[in-house]
Amino acid sequence: MGDCVRLSEITTDCLSDEEIQAIVYSGIKDNGGFSFYGLVFGNRMLLQERVNTAVSAYKSGRVKKLIFSGGSNGVSNQVNDAVPEAIRMRDLAIALGVPSSDILVEDHSNNSFENVESSFSMISSESLSSIVIITSEFHLKRCMAIIKKNYPEVEVIMIPSYDGFSDHNNWFKSDTSWNSGRSLATYEAGLLSRYARKGKIADLDVSLESVLVKR
Secondary structure: OOOEEEHHHEOOOOOOHHHHHHHHHOOOOOOOOOEEEEEEEOOOOOHHHHHHHHHHHHHOOOEEEEEEEOOOOOOOOOOOOOOOHHHHHHHHHHHOOOOHHHEEEEOOOOOHHHHHHHHHHHOOOOOOOEEEEEEEHHHHHHHHHHHHHHOOOOEEEEEEEOOOOOOOOOHHHOOOOOOOHHHHHHHHHHHHHHHHHOOOOOOOEEEOOOOOEOO
């Protein structure tokens, strides 16, 4: 890859697959770290995969407590399910063997910014030096960048949840239909650039082979 550019400098018209890959998935690496809390982001259609990953992290000792975050009015709730995502995730985790005493529930937030703000507010009285975040791989960079913008002193340990269609090694195999891997990754690339320009997330470096800097 070539020189690094900031997310805010990237134009997102007619991105190639290689450019989307770099914007969305580069720098997403699980460093194997541990933290007391694991923050799990909701998505109505990807709950099981994210809970499975969270439970695995819990059982392997990488986190001591899980925070499930998500309300009932997010964009992924296409069936108008009245039960908040966080409640669904909690119930799935308990069924997989996580004791309720090690689960915190934040069930009012309906987007990633609210997930972070509300979840961090729940544990604001504690001295937080690090946090594990668990979500789909395409969503990890945005969540990390939100935390880095608002809590720059907190180390973010990223654990990707793989679903087999929106991961770094398969998103490009699908068409552009709604909620396909390609549509999710392409949309995410645009969001990252737009939010960085608006100052809503940390303006991360991205290494791109072609020049996409705004002239």
